[in-house]
Amino acid sequence: MKIAANLSMLFNELPLAERILAARVAGFDGVEIQFPYELPAIRLKELLERAGVPLVLINLPAGDFMQGGPGLAAVPARQQEFDAALQEALTYAAMTRPACVNVLPGRLAEGVTREQALETLADNLRKSAEAFALLGVRVVCEAINPLDMPGFLINTPEHLQALLERVDHPNCQAQLDLYHMARQGLDIAAGIRLLGSRIGHVQFADCPGRGAPGSGGVAFVSLIETLREAGYDGWLAAEYRPDGQDTEASLGWLAEWRQR
Template sequence: MKIAANLSLLFTELPLRERIQAAAAAGFDGVEIQFPYELPAIALQEALARAGLPLVLINLPAGDLMSGGAGLAAVPARQAEFDAALQQALTYAAMARPACVNVLPGRLAAGVSREQALDCLAANLRQSAEAFALLGIRVLVEAINPIDMPGFLINTPQQLDELLRAVNHPNLAAQYDLYHMARQELDLVAGMRLLAGRIGHVQFADCPGRGAPGTGELAFLALLRALRESGYGAWLGAEYKPGEAGTQASLGWLQPFREYAGGV
Protein backbone atom coordinates (compact mmCIF):
# COMPACT_ATOMS: atom_id res chain seq x y z
CA MET A 1 0.00 0.00 0.00
CA LYS A 2 1.18 3.51 -0.87
CA ILE A 3 0.36 6.75 0.94
CA ALA A 4 -1.11 9.87 -0.66
CA ALA A 5 -1.37 13.34 0.85
CA ASN A 6 -4.79 14.93 0.62
CA LEU A 7 -3.86 18.45 -0.42
CA SER A 8 -7.25 19.89 0.45
CA LEU A 9 -6.34 19.45 4.13
CA LEU A 10 -2.54 19.12 4.17
CA PHE A 11 0.04 21.82 3.33
CA THR A 12 -2.74 24.39 3.03
CA GLU A 13 -0.34 27.14 4.10
CA LEU A 14 0.93 26.92 0.50
CA PRO A 15 -0.74 27.59 -2.87
CA LEU A 16 -2.12 24.40 -4.42
CA ARG A 17 0.66 24.06 -6.99
CA GLU A 18 3.33 24.29 -4.28
CA ARG A 19 1.58 21.74 -2.07
CA ILE A 20 2.39 19.03 -4.60
CA GLN A 21 6.13 19.67 -4.34
CA ALA A 22 5.84 19.86 -0.54
CA ALA A 23 4.15 16.45 -0.48
CA ALA A 24 6.95 14.99 -2.57
CA ALA A 25 9.60 16.51 -0.30
CA ALA A 26 7.84 15.10 2.77
CA GLY A 27 7.98 11.58 1.35
CA PHE A 28 4.44 10.95 0.14
CA ASP A 29 3.96 8.60 -2.81
CA GLY A 30 1.12 10.54 -4.43
CA VAL A 31 -1.51 13.21 -3.88
CA GLU A 32 -5.28 13.52 -3.82
CA ILE A 33 -7.25 16.76 -4.14
CA GLN A 34 -10.93 17.04 -3.29
CA PHE A 35 -11.82 19.76 -5.79
CA PRO A 36 -8.80 20.75 -7.90
CA TYR A 37 -10.74 22.82 -10.42
CA GLU A 38 -9.35 26.18 -9.27
CA LEU A 39 -6.16 25.14 -11.07
CA PRO A 40 -6.21 24.56 -14.84
CA ALA A 41 -5.72 20.88 -15.64
CA ILE A 42 -2.57 21.60 -17.66
CA ALA A 43 -1.05 23.49 -14.69
CA LEU A 44 -1.88 20.60 -12.37
CA GLN A 45 -0.42 18.12 -14.84
CA GLU A 46 2.81 20.14 -15.05
CA ALA A 47 3.08 20.48 -11.25
CA LEU A 48 2.62 16.72 -10.82
CA ALA A 49 5.28 16.02 -13.45
CA ARG A 50 7.75 18.39 -11.77
CA ALA A 51 7.20 16.72 -8.41
CA GLY A 52 7.24 13.21 -9.86
CA LEU A 53 4.00 12.28 -8.10
CA PRO A 54 0.83 10.66 -9.44
CA LEU A 55 -2.63 12.13 -8.89
CA VAL A 56 -4.55 9.45 -7.04
CA LEU A 57 -8.01 10.96 -6.55
CA ILE A 58 -10.27 13.91 -7.25
CA ASN A 59 -13.96 14.50 -6.55
CA LEU A 60 -16.61 15.23 -9.13
CA PRO A 61 -17.88 18.81 -8.67
CA ALA A 62 -20.61 18.65 -6.03
CA GLY A 63 -22.55 21.89 -6.40
CA ASP A 64 -23.60 23.36 -3.06
CA LEU A 65 -22.79 20.27 -0.98
CA MET A 66 -19.80 21.71 0.86
CA SER A 67 -21.76 24.84 1.82
CA GLY A 68 -24.59 22.84 3.37
CA GLY A 69 -26.75 22.03 0.36
CA ALA A 70 -27.89 18.73 -1.11
CA GLY A 71 -25.24 18.54 -3.83
CA LEU A 72 -26.00 17.14 -7.28
CA ALA A 73 -25.76 13.38 -7.53
CA ALA A 74 -29.01 12.40 -5.78
CA VAL A 75 -31.27 15.32 -6.69
CA PRO A 76 -33.52 14.60 -9.70
CA ALA A 77 -34.22 18.31 -10.28
CA ARG A 78 -30.48 18.97 -10.64
CA GLN A 79 -29.83 16.40 -13.35
CA ALA A 80 -28.62 18.99 -15.85
CA GLU A 81 -26.19 20.36 -13.27
CA PHE A 82 -24.91 16.87 -12.52
CA ASP A 83 -24.42 16.16 -16.22
CA ALA A 84 -22.42 19.39 -16.57
CA ALA A 85 -20.31 18.48 -13.52
CA LEU A 86 -19.62 15.06 -15.03
CA GLN A 87 -18.49 16.62 -18.30
CA GLN A 88 -16.26 19.09 -16.43
CA ALA A 89 -14.63 16.26 -14.49
CA LEU A 90 -14.19 14.13 -17.62
CA THR A 91 -12.46 16.98 -19.44
CA TYR A 92 -10.26 17.69 -16.42
CA ALA A 93 -9.43 14.04 -15.79
CA ALA A 94 -8.50 13.41 -19.41
CA MET A 95 -5.55 15.74 -18.88
CA ALA A 96 -4.77 15.44 -15.14
CA ARG A 97 -5.18 11.62 -15.20
CA PRO A 98 -6.30 10.77 -11.65
CA ALA A 99 -6.47 7.08 -10.86
CA CYS A 100 -9.94 7.52 -9.34
CA VAL A 101 -12.82 9.99 -9.30
CA ASN A 102 -15.12 10.14 -6.27
CA VAL A 103 -18.82 10.93 -6.78
CA LEU A 104 -20.23 12.29 -3.52
CA PRO A 105 -23.83 11.12 -2.88
CA GLY A 106 -24.82 14.37 -1.18
CA ARG A 107 -27.71 15.06 1.18
CA LEU A 108 -31.36 14.13 0.93
CA ALA A 109 -33.00 17.14 -0.72
CA ALA A 110 -36.27 18.67 0.47
CA GLY A 111 -39.27 17.17 -1.27
CA VAL A 112 -37.36 14.09 -2.46
CA SER A 113 -37.98 10.67 -0.94
CA ARG A 114 -35.04 8.49 0.01
CA GLU A 115 -36.09 5.99 -2.66
CA GLN A 116 -36.14 8.70 -5.34
CA ALA A 117 -32.75 10.00 -4.21
CA LEU A 118 -31.17 6.54 -4.26
CA ASP A 119 -32.60 5.78 -7.70
CA CYS A 120 -31.19 9.07 -9.02
CA LEU A 121 -27.84 8.41 -7.36
CA ALA A 122 -27.61 4.89 -8.77
CA ALA A 123 -28.34 6.13 -12.29
CA ASN A 124 -25.73 8.89 -12.01
CA LEU A 125 -23.13 6.50 -10.62
CA ARG A 126 -23.81 4.10 -13.49
CA GLN A 127 -23.47 6.93 -16.01
CA SER A 128 -20.22 8.10 -14.38
CA ALA A 129 -18.75 4.60 -14.21
CA GLU A 130 -19.45 4.08 -17.91
CA ALA A 131 -17.97 7.44 -18.92
CA PHE A 132 -14.78 7.19 -16.87
CA ALA A 133 -14.22 3.58 -17.91
CA LEU A 134 -13.40 4.94 -21.38
CA LEU A 135 -10.49 6.83 -19.78
CA GLY A 136 -9.35 3.90 -17.64
CA ILE A 137 -10.31 5.82 -14.47
CA ARG A 138 -12.18 4.15 -11.65
CA VAL A 139 -15.26 5.74 -10.09
CA LEU A 140 -15.74 5.69 -6.32
CA VAL A 141 -18.63 6.38 -3.98
CA GLU A 142 -18.13 7.28 -0.32
CA ALA A 143 -20.02 6.97 2.95
CA ILE A 144 -19.70 10.02 5.23
CA ASN A 145 -20.72 10.26 8.86
CA PRO A 146 -23.94 12.21 9.55
CA ILE A 147 -22.48 13.92 12.63
CA ASP A 148 -20.00 16.03 10.66
CA MET A 149 -22.29 16.21 7.61
CA PRO A 150 -25.94 16.03 8.76
CA GLY A 151 -28.37 14.60 6.24
CA PHE A 152 -25.73 12.84 4.15
CA LEU A 153 -27.41 10.09 2.15
CA ILE A 154 -24.88 7.25 2.56
CA ASN A 155 -23.34 6.71 6.01
CA THR A 156 -22.48 3.04 6.62
CA PRO A 157 -20.73 0.09 4.96
CA GLN A 158 -24.11 -1.64 4.75
CA GLN A 159 -25.54 1.27 2.76
CA LEU A 160 -22.46 1.28 0.52
CA ASP A 161 -22.89 -2.44 -0.05
CA GLU A 162 -26.54 -2.00 -1.04
CA LEU A 163 -25.66 0.87 -3.38
CA LEU A 164 -22.84 -1.02 -5.09
CA ARG A 165 -25.17 -3.97 -5.61
CA ALA A 166 -27.89 -1.73 -7.02
CA VAL A 167 -25.55 -0.08 -9.54
CA ASN A 168 -23.72 -3.33 -10.31
CA HIS A 169 -20.99 -1.84 -12.51
CA PRO A 170 -17.43 -3.20 -12.68
CA ASN A 171 -15.95 0.31 -12.79
CA LEU A 172 -17.58 1.41 -9.51
CA ALA A 173 -16.00 0.76 -6.10
CA ALA A 174 -16.27 1.96 -2.51
CA GLN A 175 -14.14 4.70 -1.02
CA TYR A 176 -13.68 3.52 2.56
CA ASP A 177 -12.88 6.30 5.02
CA LEU A 178 -11.70 5.01 8.39
CA TYR A 179 -12.43 8.30 10.13
CA HIS A 180 -16.01 8.54 8.92
CA MET A 181 -16.71 4.98 10.06
CA ALA A 182 -15.03 5.50 13.44
CA ARG A 183 -16.91 8.76 14.01
CA GLN A 184 -20.09 6.67 14.10
CA GLU A 185 -18.50 4.08 16.40
CA LEU A 186 -18.94 1.40 13.74
CA ASP A 187 -16.93 -1.81 13.52
CA LEU A 188 -14.26 -0.80 10.98
CA VAL A 189 -12.98 -4.33 10.38
CA ALA A 190 -16.49 -5.70 9.84
CA GLY A 191 -17.01 -2.98 7.24
CA MET A 192 -13.82 -3.99 5.44
CA ARG A 193 -14.95 -7.59 5.37
CA LEU A 194 -18.40 -6.68 4.07
CA LEU A 195 -16.89 -4.64 1.23
CA ALA A 196 -13.92 -6.95 0.56
CA GLY A 197 -12.91 -6.91 -3.09
CA ARG A 198 -14.97 -3.78 -3.73
CA ILE A 199 -12.89 -1.14 -1.92
CA GLY A 200 -11.15 1.03 -4.48
CA HIS A 201 -9.56 3.60 -2.17
CA VAL A 202 -9.02 4.12 1.57
CA GLN A 203 -8.73 7.41 3.46
CA PHE A 204 -7.77 7.91 7.08
CA ALA A 205 -7.58 10.31 9.98
CA ASP A 206 -7.53 9.58 13.68
CA CYS A 207 -10.68 9.74 15.75
CA PRO A 208 -11.85 11.64 17.68
CA GLY A 209 -10.69 14.95 16.27
CA ARG A 210 -9.84 14.03 12.66
CA GLY A 211 -6.17 14.69 13.39
CA ALA A 212 -3.00 12.87 12.40
CA PRO A 213 -2.53 9.22 13.38
CA GLY A 214 -1.56 9.10 17.04
CA THR A 215 -3.73 12.04 18.10
CA GLY A 216 -6.81 9.91 18.72
CA GLU A 217 -7.79 6.36 19.60
CA LEU A 218 -7.60 4.34 16.36
CA ALA A 219 -5.28 1.32 16.31
CA PHE A 220 -3.82 1.84 12.86
CA LEU A 221 -1.50 -1.16 12.82
CA ALA A 222 -4.44 -3.49 13.43
CA LEU A 223 -6.54 -1.65 10.86
CA LEU A 224 -3.84 -1.85 8.20
CA ARG A 225 -3.43 -5.54 8.89
CA ALA A 226 -7.18 -6.02 8.53
CA LEU A 227 -7.18 -4.10 5.25
CA ARG A 228 -4.48 -6.35 3.87
CA GLU A 229 -6.32 -9.45 5.06
CA SER A 230 -9.45 -8.21 3.28
CA GLY A 231 -7.46 -8.16 0.04
CA TYR A 232 -6.84 -4.41 -0.17
CA GLY A 233 -3.46 -3.31 -1.49
CA ALA A 234 -3.99 0.07 -3.14
CA TRP A 235 -3.69 3.67 -1.92
CA LEU A 236 -4.11 5.13 1.57
CA GLY A 237 -5.12 8.79 1.52
CA ALA A 238 -4.06 10.96 4.47
CA GLU A 239 -7.11 13.21 4.85
CA TYR A 240 -6.66 14.74 8.29
CA LYS A 241 -6.48 18.15 9.94
CA PRO A 242 -2.83 18.80 10.86
CA GLY A 243 -3.50 21.37 13.58
CA GLU A 244 -2.12 24.82 14.26
CA ALA A 245 1.53 23.71 14.10
CA GLY A 246 1.13 22.91 10.41
CA THR A 247 1.49 19.83 8.25
CA GLN A 248 5.24 19.32 8.56
CA ALA A 249 5.01 19.18 12.34
CA SER A 250 2.25 16.56 12.11
CA LEU A 251 4.17 13.98 10.05
CA GLY A 252 5.72 11.91 12.83
CA TRP A 253 3.34 9.10 11.89
CA LEU A 254 4.48 8.86 8.27
CA GLN A 255 7.56 6.63 8.49
CA PRO A 256 6.15 4.07 10.95
CA PHE A 257 2.88 4.14 9.04
CA ARG A 258 4.75 3.43 5.80
CA GLU A 259 6.49 0.48 7.46
CA TYR A 260 3.12 -0.82 8.70
CA ALA A 261 1.50 -0.35 5.29
CA GLY A 262 4.33 -2.12 3.54
CA GLY A 263 4.99 -4.83 6.07
CA VAL A 264 1.86 -5.88 7.94
Protein backbone atom coordinates in the same frame (compact mmCIF):
# COMPACT_ATOMS: atom_id res chain seq x y z
CA MET B 1 -0.04 0.00 -0.17
CA LYS B 2 1.14 3.54 -0.89
CA ILE B 3 0.39 6.69 1.09
CA ALA B 4 -1.10 9.83 -0.44
CA ALA B 5 -1.61 13.32 0.96
CA ASN B 6 -4.99 14.96 0.62
CA LEU B 7 -3.96 18.46 -0.42
CA SER B 8 -7.34 19.96 0.40
CA MET B 9 -6.57 19.38 4.10
CA LEU B 10 -2.78 19.05 4.30
CA PHE B 11 -0.15 21.69 3.46
CA ASN B 12 -2.84 24.40 3.59
CA GLU B 13 -0.15 26.82 4.75
CA LEU B 14 0.91 26.87 1.08
CA PRO B 15 -0.91 27.82 -2.14
CA LEU B 16 -2.37 24.77 -3.88
CA ALA B 17 0.19 24.94 -6.67
CA GLU B 18 3.02 24.54 -4.11
CA ARG B 19 1.46 21.72 -2.08
CA ILE B 20 2.23 18.96 -4.58
CA LEU B 21 6.01 19.32 -4.36
CA ALA B 22 5.78 19.85 -0.59
CA ALA B 23 3.97 16.52 -0.25
CA ARG B 24 6.62 14.76 -2.33
CA VAL B 25 9.46 16.26 -0.29
CA ALA B 26 7.69 15.22 2.94
CA GLY B 27 7.67 11.59 1.79
CA PHE B 28 4.21 10.99 0.33
CA ASP B 29 3.90 8.71 -2.69
CA GLY B 30 0.99 10.54 -4.32
CA VAL B 31 -1.57 13.29 -3.83
CA GLU B 32 -5.32 13.73 -3.98
CA ILE B 33 -7.29 16.97 -4.22
CA GLN B 34 -10.98 17.18 -3.41
CA PHE B 35 -11.85 19.91 -5.89
CA PRO B 36 -8.78 20.86 -7.96
CA TYR B 37 -10.64 22.91 -10.53
CA GLU B 38 -9.13 26.24 -9.46
CA LEU B 39 -6.01 25.08 -11.28
CA PRO B 40 -6.23 24.57 -15.05
CA ALA B 41 -5.82 20.89 -15.86
CA ILE B 42 -2.69 21.50 -17.95
CA ARG B 43 -1.12 23.42 -15.05
CA LEU B 44 -1.89 20.63 -12.59
CA LYS B 45 -0.44 18.06 -14.99
CA GLU B 46 2.78 20.09 -15.22
CA LEU B 47 3.03 20.37 -11.43
CA LEU B 48 2.48 16.64 -10.96
CA GLU B 49 5.09 15.78 -13.56
CA ARG B 50 7.59 18.22 -12.07
CA ALA B 51 7.14 16.71 -8.60
CA GLY B 52 7.10 13.15 -9.94
CA VAL B 53 3.95 12.09 -8.11
CA PRO B 54 0.66 10.63 -9.39
CA LEU B 55 -2.76 12.17 -8.86
CA VAL B 56 -4.67 9.58 -6.84
CA LEU B 57 -8.16 11.06 -6.58
CA ILE B 58 -10.35 14.06 -7.34
CA ASN B 59 -14.03 14.68 -6.65
CA LEU B 60 -16.63 15.31 -9.29
CA PRO B 61 -17.89 18.92 -8.98
CA ALA B 62 -20.67 18.84 -6.39
CA GLY B 63 -22.63 22.06 -6.82
CA ASP B 64 -23.69 23.59 -3.51
CA PHE B 65 -22.64 20.62 -1.39
CA MET B 66 -19.66 22.30 0.31
CA GLN B 67 -21.91 25.24 1.22
CA GLY B 68 -24.38 22.98 3.03
CA GLY B 69 -26.68 22.12 0.12
CA PRO B 70 -27.70 18.70 -1.19
CA GLY B 71 -25.19 18.65 -4.04
CA LEU B 72 -25.97 17.19 -7.45
CA ALA B 73 -25.66 13.41 -7.65
CA ALA B 74 -28.85 12.39 -5.80
CA VAL B 75 -31.21 15.23 -6.74
CA PRO B 76 -33.56 14.38 -9.64
CA ALA B 77 -34.21 18.06 -10.46
CA ARG B 78 -30.47 18.72 -10.88
CA GLN B 79 -29.77 16.17 -13.59
CA GLN B 80 -28.57 18.73 -16.13
CA GLU B 81 -26.19 20.21 -13.55
CA PHE B 82 -24.85 16.76 -12.73
CA ASP B 83 -24.33 15.96 -16.41
CA ALA B 84 -22.38 19.22 -16.82
CA ALA B 85 -20.26 18.37 -13.77
CA LEU B 86 -19.56 14.94 -15.22
CA GLN B 87 -18.39 16.44 -18.48
CA GLU B 88 -16.16 18.92 -16.65
CA ALA B 89 -14.55 16.13 -14.61
CA LEU B 90 -14.09 13.95 -17.70
CA THR B 91 -12.30 16.76 -19.50
CA TYR B 92 -10.12 17.37 -16.45
CA ALA B 93 -9.37 13.68 -15.93
CA ALA B 94 -8.41 13.22 -19.58
CA MET B 95 -5.54 15.62 -18.92
CA THR B 96 -4.53 14.75 -15.34
CA ARG B 97 -5.39 11.00 -15.28
CA PRO B 98 -6.33 10.49 -11.62
CA ALA B 99 -6.56 6.91 -10.44
CA CYS B 100 -10.05 7.55 -9.02
CA VAL B 101 -12.89 10.04 -9.24
CA ASN B 102 -15.17 10.33 -6.23
CA VAL B 103 -18.86 11.04 -6.82
CA LEU B 104 -20.24 12.48 -3.59
CA PRO B 105 -23.78 11.28 -2.78
CA GLY B 106 -24.61 14.56 -1.06
CA ARG B 107 -27.46 15.28 1.34
CA LEU B 108 -31.08 14.25 1.01
CA ALA B 109 -32.79 17.15 -0.76
CA GLU B 110 -36.02 18.69 0.49
CA GLY B 111 -39.06 17.14 -1.18
CA VAL B 112 -37.13 14.06 -2.37
CA THR B 113 -37.73 10.64 -0.83
CA ARG B 114 -34.75 8.51 0.13
CA GLU B 115 -35.72 5.95 -2.52
CA GLN B 116 -35.87 8.64 -5.23
CA ALA B 117 -32.48 9.97 -4.12
CA LEU B 118 -30.88 6.52 -4.12
CA GLU B 119 -32.26 5.67 -7.55
CA THR B 120 -30.97 8.95 -8.99
CA LEU B 121 -27.59 8.43 -7.31
CA ALA B 122 -27.30 4.88 -8.65
CA ASP B 123 -28.16 6.02 -12.18
CA ASN B 124 -25.56 8.79 -12.01
CA LEU B 125 -22.90 6.48 -10.60
CA ARG B 126 -23.57 3.97 -13.36
CA LYS B 127 -23.33 6.70 -15.98
CA SER B 128 -20.09 8.00 -14.44
CA ALA B 129 -18.56 4.54 -14.13
CA GLU B 130 -19.24 3.87 -17.80
CA ALA B 131 -17.81 7.21 -18.92
CA PHE B 132 -14.64 7.08 -16.82
CA ALA B 133 -13.97 3.45 -17.76
CA LEU B 134 -13.00 4.74 -21.20
CA LEU B 135 -10.17 6.68 -19.53
CA GLY B 136 -9.14 3.84 -17.24
CA VAL B 137 -10.26 5.86 -14.20
CA ARG B 138 -12.11 4.17 -11.34
CA VAL B 139 -15.29 5.76 -9.96
CA VAL B 140 -15.76 5.59 -6.20
CA CYS B 141 -18.48 6.69 -3.81
CA GLU B 142 -18.02 7.31 -0.09
CA ALA B 143 -19.92 7.09 3.18
CA ILE B 144 -19.72 10.13 5.48
CA ASN B 145 -20.82 10.18 9.10
CA PRO B 146 -24.09 12.03 9.84
CA LEU B 147 -22.73 13.58 13.05
CA ASP B 148 -20.30 15.87 11.24
CA MET B 149 -22.55 16.12 8.19
CA PRO B 150 -26.26 15.76 9.04
CA GLY B 151 -28.45 14.62 6.19
CA PHE B 152 -25.68 12.92 4.22
CA LEU B 153 -27.28 10.15 2.20
CA ILE B 154 -24.72 7.33 2.62
CA ASN B 155 -23.27 6.72 6.09
CA THR B 156 -22.15 3.11 6.66
CA PRO B 157 -20.45 0.18 4.91
CA GLU B 158 -23.89 -1.45 4.69
CA HIS B 159 -25.20 1.62 2.85
CA LEU B 160 -22.25 1.44 0.47
CA GLN B 161 -22.72 -2.27 -0.15
CA ALA B 162 -26.41 -1.82 -0.98
CA LEU B 163 -25.63 1.12 -3.25
CA LEU B 164 -22.94 -0.76 -5.17
CA GLU B 165 -25.29 -3.69 -5.65
CA ARG B 166 -27.87 -1.27 -7.05
CA VAL B 167 -25.32 0.34 -9.39
CA ASP B 168 -23.98 -3.04 -10.52
CA HIS B 169 -21.06 -1.75 -12.58
CA PRO B 170 -17.50 -3.17 -12.39
CA ASN B 171 -15.95 0.31 -12.55
CA CYS B 172 -17.80 1.59 -9.46
CA GLN B 173 -16.35 0.80 -6.03
CA ALA B 174 -16.44 1.97 -2.42
CA GLN B 175 -14.33 4.75 -1.00
CA LEU B 176 -13.87 3.82 2.66
CA ASP B 177 -12.91 6.59 5.07
CA LEU B 178 -11.75 5.09 8.36
CA TYR B 179 -12.41 8.32 10.25
CA HIS B 180 -16.05 8.49 9.22
CA MET B 181 -16.56 4.91 10.37
CA ALA B 182 -14.82 5.54 13.72
CA ARG B 183 -16.80 8.74 14.28
CA GLN B 184 -19.99 6.65 14.33
CA GLY B 185 -18.51 4.02 16.64
CA LEU B 186 -18.79 1.35 13.95
CA ASP B 187 -16.81 -1.89 13.81
CA ILE B 188 -14.37 -0.76 11.12
CA ALA B 189 -12.78 -4.18 10.62
CA ALA B 190 -16.23 -5.69 10.04
CA GLY B 191 -16.95 -2.97 7.50
CA ILE B 192 -13.72 -3.75 5.67
CA ARG B 193 -14.57 -7.43 5.56
CA LEU B 194 -18.11 -6.66 4.39
CA LEU B 195 -16.97 -4.55 1.43
CA GLY B 196 -13.90 -6.67 0.67
CA SER B 197 -12.97 -6.54 -3.00
CA ARG B 198 -15.40 -3.66 -3.56
CA ILE B 199 -13.07 -1.24 -1.76
CA GLY B 200 -11.52 1.01 -4.38
CA HIS B 201 -9.91 3.69 -2.22
CA VAL B 202 -9.17 4.29 1.48
CA GLN B 203 -8.82 7.54 3.41
CA PHE B 204 -7.92 8.01 7.06
CA ALA B 205 -7.72 10.35 10.01
CA ASP B 206 -7.70 9.61 13.72
CA CYS B 207 -10.78 9.90 15.91
CA PRO B 208 -11.89 11.85 17.83
CA GLY B 209 -10.79 15.15 16.35
CA ARG B 210 -9.95 14.11 12.79
CA GLY B 211 -6.28 14.62 13.54
CA ALA B 212 -3.10 12.82 12.54
CA PRO B 213 -2.61 9.14 13.38
CA GLY B 214 -1.70 8.84 17.05
CA SER B 215 -3.84 11.79 18.13
CA GLY B 216 -6.87 9.59 18.83
CA GLY B 217 -7.81 5.99 19.37
CA VAL B 218 -8.10 4.40 15.92
CA ALA B 219 -6.12 1.13 15.75
CA PHE B 220 -4.55 1.76 12.37
CA VAL B 221 -2.00 -1.07 12.48
CA SER B 222 -4.64 -3.75 12.86
CA LEU B 223 -6.98 -2.08 10.36
CA ILE B 224 -4.27 -1.95 7.70
CA GLU B 225 -3.68 -5.65 8.28
CA THR B 226 -7.42 -6.26 7.90
CA LEU B 227 -7.35 -4.34 4.61
CA ARG B 228 -4.49 -6.56 3.41
CA GLU B 229 -6.39 -9.68 4.42
CA ALA B 230 -9.40 -8.40 2.48
CA GLY B 231 -7.20 -8.13 -0.62
CA TYR B 232 -6.84 -4.34 -0.69
CA ASP B 233 -3.50 -3.15 -2.03
CA GLY B 234 -4.45 0.35 -3.16
CA TRP B 235 -3.81 3.82 -1.76
CA LEU B 236 -4.10 5.04 1.82
CA ALA B 237 -4.85 8.76 1.73
CA ALA B 238 -4.20 11.03 4.71
CA GLU B 239 -7.20 13.33 5.02
CA TYR B 240 -6.77 14.87 8.45
CA ARG B 241 -6.51 18.30 10.06
CA PRO B 242 -3.01 19.16 11.33
CA ASP B 243 -4.69 20.79 14.37
CA GLY B 244 -3.01 24.17 14.43
CA GLN B 245 0.40 22.84 13.43
CA ASP B 246 1.93 23.28 10.05
CA THR B 247 1.62 20.02 8.17
CA GLU B 248 5.30 19.11 8.46
CA ALA B 249 5.08 19.14 12.26
CA SER B 250 2.15 16.68 12.17
CA LEU B 251 3.96 14.00 10.16
CA GLY B 252 5.61 12.05 12.97
CA TRP B 253 3.56 8.98 11.99
CA LEU B 254 4.62 8.89 8.34
CA ALA B 255 8.08 7.34 8.61
CA GLU B 256 6.76 4.45 10.73
CA TRP B 257 3.90 3.82 8.30
CA ARG B 258 6.29 3.76 5.35
CA GLN B 259 8.47 1.20 7.13
CA ARG B 260 5.42 -1.01 7.72
